[in-house]
Amino acid sequence: MDKFEAMQRFVLVAQFGSFTKAADALGLPKSSISSAIQGLESELGTRLFHRSTRNITLTQDGEIYLPQCQTLLAELDALGSQFQRNPNDVRGILRVDMPSRFASTVVIPHLADFFEKYPNIHLKISCADYRVDMIKEGIDCVIRVGILDDSSLIARPLTQYKSLNCVSPSYIKKFGIPRSLNELANHKLIEYSHSLGNLDAQFEYMEDKKVKQQSMPSSLAVNGTDAYLNACLAGLGIAQIPVIGAQDFIKEGLLISVLPQFEAEPMPVSLLYSSRRQPTKRLTVFMDWLQSITLAT
Secondary structure (H helix, E strand, C coil): CCHHHHHHHHHHHHHHCCHHHHHHHHCCCHHHHHHHHHHHHHHHCCCCEEECCCCEEECHHHHHHHHHHHHHHHHHHHHHHCCCCCHHHCCEEEEEECCHHHHHHHHHHHHHHHHHHCCCEEEEEECCCCCCCHHHHCCCEEEEECCCCCCCEEEEEEEEECEEEEECHHHHHHHCCCCCCHHHHHCCEEEECCCCCCCCCEEEEEECCEEEEEECCCCEEECCHHHHHHHHHCCCCEEEEEHHHHHHHHHCCCCEEECHHHCCCCEEEEEEEECCCCCCHHHHHHHHHHHHHHHHC
């Protein structure tokens, strides 16, 4: 068997945590996956997986070998695709992670146009709303809304989205409309945080071109964009929602914009990909396409 094929099968087993699922994904018998892994282990002189009746996990050597395999396979893939000129020649699977609201409001409505241009690209979109491990989970790129943490990833800025302070009609009926920062002490803020830590809820706003924060009462914290929006629609507090995600609900009267003089800093939208990998042609065309639709929205 070709060594690179064996490496590909090893990566799939590591990602799925299962020989059976890796075999199903490739349409191969489980025995061919097992023999490929055994061949690699024999050549390397070490075990790559701990095997039990219940699960498959990487050994310490397997943990070291996995990212090296992924990087090498990605480089070969990128090398083979860099000379593709015809859009019909750009092919393969592209795995992208993005916030669920960004997927539903920005990306998915325009995907027909993307597939019209690149019919042989197979997109796999995950909306994890948590910080995925790109290398371990085999993700080609991620879209992030907000200030980026320092990382080894390459960031490509896409656009910026203005945010609105939103409440529902049911919230106003119960708590009234906040008209000043002082009145926020009598209102509720829905917290949005990936970590769901123990810090006080903070209402963010811009004043004199500076970002400021004011502590507020809060009964709810969420780490998903869909949950954040739905909590606001349910009247559970004030939410600071990008205008692209709020505008349709405001038009329908389901959300109301408040405190327009104290809006949060516009949120940057960025696409990130691994600095250890040369981008494939399919990733390059997807990045260019995504930038074109985010600038237009």
